[in-house]
Amino acid sequence: MPLASAFFEQDAAAVFALNQDGAFQRVNARFATLLGQPAAPLTGTGFVQCLPATEQTRAQQHLARALAGEAVCYEAGAAGAAASGVVFMLVPLVADGRVSGVYGTALPAAISPEHPADVMLDAIADVAFVLAVEAKGRYRFTFVNKAFEKATGLPGAKVVGSYVHDIIPEPSLSLVLDKYQQAVNTAERVSWLETSDCPAGRRVGEVSVMPLLDSAGKCSQLVGVVHNMTELKEGEEALRVSNERYQYALKATTDALYDWNIAADTLYWGEGFATLFGHQVVPNPGRFSTWASYVHDSEKKSVVDGLRHAAFQTQDAFWQHEYRFRRADGSWACVFDRGYILRDAQGQPVRMIGAMQDITERKEAEIRQSLMAAKLMDQNADLQQFAYIVSHNLRAPLANALGYADLLSRIDRHAEVFDNSLQNLHASLRQLDGILSDVNNILSARDKQTGYRPEPVAVAAVCRQALFGLEELLHECGGELHNEIPETLRLPGSRAYFHSIFHNLISNAIKYRSDSRPLLIRIQAVAGPGSGTTILFSDNGMGFDAEQFGQEIFQLYRRFHKHRPGRGIGLFLVKAHVESMGGQISVSSRVNEGTRFTLFFSAPNANLPD
């Protein structure tokens, strides 16, 4: 039977093994010290021969008994360096029913002159016990050492003499009985790992039982040793629980946790990385540069270089950044990344542990919210302006009507002023009616924005239809209109809006034409900028001072020409309609040269030249 090295070197006692000729096979350091000789040369020399001459005869006799299969314990006189006596215990080692050698322990006799074997076993740090093998697979404790009492919390007096099945509870009992049986049957040492609940608490140990044969070659005793592993096991268990907790924490978090090994320049990723961004983390850890390649180009400098700067050029422990990160499907995630940089004693970065948090939804919500707030502010400002202007413009003809009614009551009804005033009263009331219908138009234009559904509109055709009713005016003044919009152009929007836009722009162009040249209106459509479509509406009319008035021209009831009638509502409606369809309108103009309106729609159209 091979003897475990650990058994030799870990044992607190002086131990040795002899072969079947009684020569040392192995000794531990403690035994060599006891003899006062170096350990190595002892191997191969006889047990008897290394003892003082006075001891050799007795030693020879006891060794012979042990080699015959009997466990022997005797006290010898001074041995080697040991000034006083030494107690030897010689236990035969049995393999295949034959004695193959002897396992021995030595202990200074001074410690226990009465029960040397017990003292020796007590000196062993591990739990030790001896069982008597009885009939019907029953085992009785005949000895337990102090370590046994300490580890189990059971007093030795209660245990010794008791049967194993009265001391050890199930489920351990079935296991140990099984193992004992195995040792008895095979006559070989049996070892296993056992967890048992004792009065002193849960114990984990590596148990070995060694069968001892009697003179008839039958296994009559079992010597058991339990190497206590409770603390080790508890440590392992604590580590396992902690690891498990960490694993669940990793699963529970939606963040992508990482561990940047700075020397190797690799990143170890938690599960979140694949879940959040869809990237395969093979191999894991992967290269730092792979992560860097997913950072948005415009932010690489501030994020990747910034991180390296923080790690290598500063003593910062924390780093955080918000940036865009490419997902596996090519879309962009907005992430908030926070990391903790571990440094060595010299302040050099060693690792960084951190987490990437996907804040895309939050960001989008913030953007939506600020857009909504801006839109509400705009609408509120619009409403205030609308209320002011409408009250002002509504009240102007009303005030006139009131004044004329007052005047009429006080002047001679045959005077010229009376007739004029009566006509003016009518004119004022018609103006009032006109303003009210404007208000109605504006309000309905606003209302329609909510239920608006875009449809493809054939812009060129709608432009032609908008000219109906204006053709006569155009021809009267000798004007021409060039509609150069391609017939194939379709823009998503509302027919009615496009009709109103063109009708208002054309009638404005006619109204504010120049008297010094025939009116020429040109309407074109071009692709761009970007993927959008631009409609250009230009005339060679009077124009206005765009530098001074600029985009005010689109404001409600703003008027820029004194000698031509106008209510200042047309361009307000044009702008409202363009914006309802998601478009933008701007104007450029020069006095006496002409005016150009630029209408931009972001919807793409493939049928246009650049």
Added chain:
Amino acid sequence: MRTYLIDDDALGVYLTEQLLRAEGFSTDISAFQCPKMALDVLIKATTTMDDTVVFLDLNMPLMNGWQFLDALAPYKDKLLGHCHIYILTSSLALADLEKSRQYDLVAGLIHKPIDSEEIHAIQDQLANKTGAE
């Protein structure tokens, strides 16, 4: 009393003129639909030092009433005491009344249409001022 009406609304100008005449306010009434023309005339007239009453509309294209007053500001010292500007507006906005108080040249703000009581009040106000000088 020389009187200028500055208002782009022809109906309003005619009405105010007839109401002033009916109350015997003035026979020397000039109407300007373009504030810029009125501005030129008023600046030239500063040399004569004749008393002038101006009824100024606020809501006008190209140059509104406030812009007119701002354009007149450099001549303020010459005009004070001789030129009495009344804002005559159809607006009922309080903001306009508050703003009008920032202009020393503005003697008052009247909501259209002007009535006989308001005309008499202006006459009294002017008589007191000229009497005090």
